[in-house]
Amino acid sequence: MPKINLSHFEATMLFALFTSAVLGVVTKKSDKERLRYGLTSFGWFAATVFGLGWLMFLGHR
């Protein structure tokens, strides 16, 4: 079986992508709402990753 090494950024973005898609599908009732929720959720995940990333970077200086 192949072995892959993902960076922190790649792993968290993949996690954010799939989690947003699943949450969008199971929580909303129409396709439009699902798409909007999925994109919003992904945006918040990404913003959190960048925010915490900068926080850790500045905290280590």
Next chain:
Amino acid sequence: MSEKVMSPYPAMPPITKWLPVVALAWLVPGGGHFLLKKTYRGAILCGCSVIMFLLGLTMRGYMFQPMTGDLLTTIIYVGGFLADLSNGVLYILTKMFGYSAPDVAGHTVDYGTKFLVAAGLFNILAVVDAFEIAVGRKE
């Protein structure tokens, strides 16, 4: 002045109507939705669960064994085991083929472990969603 309390949910249908859906939804990610002819949603749930699981395996994620001890150990290991078990046929096949990755330190293995657990949690959400569709609480 007796007011009849109205339930927000329709009456529960017989178990024979929803149990096969729930069982298939657990066994095959997205399977319950496919059975209910919700192909598009089933495909997304199936794809997300399977890809997360395969990514977890290729990162050599650790598969939890139920272990008890102090409260935190019990929550992490039993909870992790239940989440891994929720992957249904993916978990069964992985165990059948003898997958066994040690719980070692390192960010790739750690992410892999979380991906395996997350895939199982996605499947639990899919099972609940399929159940709600089967009993008429959701379209």
